[in-house]
Amino acid sequence: MTSVAAPYWVSELSEIVGELQRGKWMIARWEDLGPDEDLAHWQATVREACTADIDPVFIDVRRRSLTIVLNAALPAPDDEQIHLSIAAIENSRFTGRSIRAKHKPIGRH
DSSP: OOOOOOOOBOOSHHHHHHHHHTTOOEEEEGGGSOTTOOHHHHHHHHHHHOOTTOOEEEEEEGGGTEEEEEETTSOOOOHHHHHHHHHHHHHHHHHOOOOOBSSOOOOOO
């Protein structure tokens, strides 16, 4: 297993696209998608913002109210990385301690 960096919260659209372009992947908590938790709108917004070299893939984990986002054009995370990241998110939800934020959440424009 490759080590997993400490999770942080990325929510600005330009930062999400930049992270995907750099080969990073992310897990979005549905409660952070805005007041309506509009997953379809959020995914469409990310997809529209991606450049030609980014092929975004969204994997919804409905039982956990999460969506994994990765760039299909680049190597995907392994199962253990995903499980460790989901565990960090679940711990954050359970303890009420937020994952360190880089930016404020994106909303509808």
